[in-house]
C-alpha cells in the first residue's frame with residue numbers, strides 16, 4: 266500500500282516532533298522550512314567564532330521529551346544537564362544577588378532575612394500550585410478538545426478548590442503568598458517566561474513555580490540547546506524524512522474542502538495527503554489562508570506576548586561573576602512591568618535577562634573568552650514599529666550590565682549582533698515580532714486558542730506553541746502529540762488497520 270504523505274510547514278520543535286511521531290506510524294514526511302536550517306526559534310547562532318543559543322536557553326518538564334523518545338522508539342538523541350542553581354536575580358540598588366535554588370533549604374537561606382517564615386510560605390505556595398498542576402495535567406494540558414461542550418466538560422472536572430485561581434492575576438496570588446517585594450518579584454518572573462507580566466497573567470500559571478522549583482527544575486543540553494534539533498534531525502533523516510530549507514509557503518490551492526497543494530515563493534507546488542502547519546497557527550490562517558477572522562485587524566486586537574530584543578556578544582575574557590542564567594531588574598517593578606509591552610516606559614534602563622552559554626558548553630567560545638546573550642522583553646511592532654534605536658537600547662543595557670557586574674564590557678566586546686523584534690518577525694514569521702505568540706489569557710487558551718485542526722480544510726492540522734496547549738519547548742512537544750492523535754483519529758486507513766488488529 267502507498268504510504269500516505271504528510272507535508273509539514275516549519276521545522277520548529279513542534280514540527281520535528283510531529284514528524285518523528287508520524288514516521289513511527291508509517292507516514293512519508295516532507296518538511297519545508299523558510300529558514301536556512303532546522304529548529305525555528307530553538308536555533309543556533311554563530312558569529313566571529315562565538316556560538317549562542319538563538320532563543321531558548323533552558324526548559325522544564327523534561328519528561329515530555331522522555332515521552333517523545335519512548336513513544337517513537339528512538340535512542341535519546343541528546344543529553345540533559347539539570348541546572349543548579351536555577352538562576353540569579355539582581356535588583357537595581359540592592360547590593361546582593363539572589364540565587365534561586367530548587368533545594369528548599371538553600372532557597373530559604375536566600376530569603377530568610379527579608380521574608381518571615383519563608384519556608385512555610387513557599388511550601389504552601391508549592392503545594393497549592395502543585396495540586397493544581399496534577400489536577401489539570403491530564404484533563405486540560407494533555408488533551409484535545411473536540412467541541413466547546415467537550416472543553417467545558419473537562420473544565421468541570423477541575424476540583425472547585427482551584428476556582429479562585431481562575432479569577433485573579435499571578436501578581437495577586439503572589440502578594441497573598443509572600444510579603445516582601447523581593448519574593449513577590451522573583452517568583453513572579455515565571456510570568457515573563459510566558460512572555461507576559463504577572464499583572465496580566467492568570468494565577469493558574471503560578472503552577473510553573475511548582476514545576477520549576479520542585480517538580481522538574483530547569484534543564485540545559487550537553488553541547489548546547491541546538492543538540493536537541495541536531496539529534497532529532499539526524500534520526501529523521503535516517504528515517505527517510507526529506508527536508509527543504511529556504512522554502513517559504515506563500516499560498517495554497519484549495520478544492521473540495523481540502524488543500525490540494527501548497528505553493529512556495531518560487532511557485533513550486535507541494536502536494537500531500539495531509540498538511541501540518543508548524544508556522545504560527547493564527548498568522549498562517551490570516552496571511553496564507555486569508556481567513557477574515559485572522560486578518561491583521563482582528564489579530565491586532567488580541568493579546569500577544571513580549572517581542573525579543575536580543576544581543577549576542579563575543580567577550581574577550583571570562584565572566585566569573587555571572588551565573589548561567591541571570592535576571593537584572595530595576596526597582597520600579599510595578600510601573601515597569603505594567604508599561605513595558607505597551608511601549609510606555611523608557612528604554613534608558615530596561616529590565617533584561619543574561620545567559621552565558623559558554624559556561625556550560627565550553628565549545629561555544631574560544632579559550633579564555635565567553636559568549637554572552639542578553640534578552641530584553643520588549644513591545645511588539647504594534648506598539649513600537651520603529652526599531653532604528655536598537656543599537657542605542659543595546660548600548661544602554663551593556664552599560665548598565667557593566668556597572669552592575671563591575672566588568673568593563675565595552676572594552677571586552679569582540680563581536681556584537683543585535684536582533685530586534687523586526688528581525689525576529691521576519692526570521693520565523695512571528696506575528697508583529699511577538700516572541701512567544703498569543704498570550705495565555707483565559708480567553709486565548711484551551712478551546713479559545715487557535716485550534717490544531719483547521720476549521721475548513723479536512724486535511725490541514727497545526728502543531729507547535731501557537732496552538733494547544735501553549736508556549737515553550739515542552740508544550741511544543743505535547744502539542745505534536747495532540748496534533749498527531751487528532752490526525753490519526755481522522756485517518757481512514759489507520760482506522761481500518763486498527764479494527765483489523767482488534
Ligand SMILES: Cc1cc2nc3c(=O)[nH]c(=O)nc-3n(C[C@H](O)[C@H](O)[C@H](O)COP(=O)(O)OP(=O)(O)OC[C@H]3O[C@@H](n4cnc5c(N)ncnc54)[C@H](O)[C@@H]3O)c2cc1C
Nearest residue numbers: 275277278279299305306321322514544700729730737738
Ligand atoms: C528569544 C526567545 C527565547 C525563548 N526562550 C525559551 C526558553 O528559554 N525556554 C522555552 O521553553 N521556550 C523559550 N522560548 C519559546 C520557544 O522558543 C517556543 O515556544 C518554541 O521554540 C516554539 O516552537 P514551534 O515549533 O511551535 O515554533 P517555531 O520554533 O517558531 O517553528 C516554526 C517554524 O516554521 C517556519 N515557518 C513559518 N512560516 C513558514 C512558511 N510560510 N513556510 C515555511 N516555513 C515557515 C519558521 O521559520 C520556523 O522555523 C523562547 C522564545 C524566544 C523568541
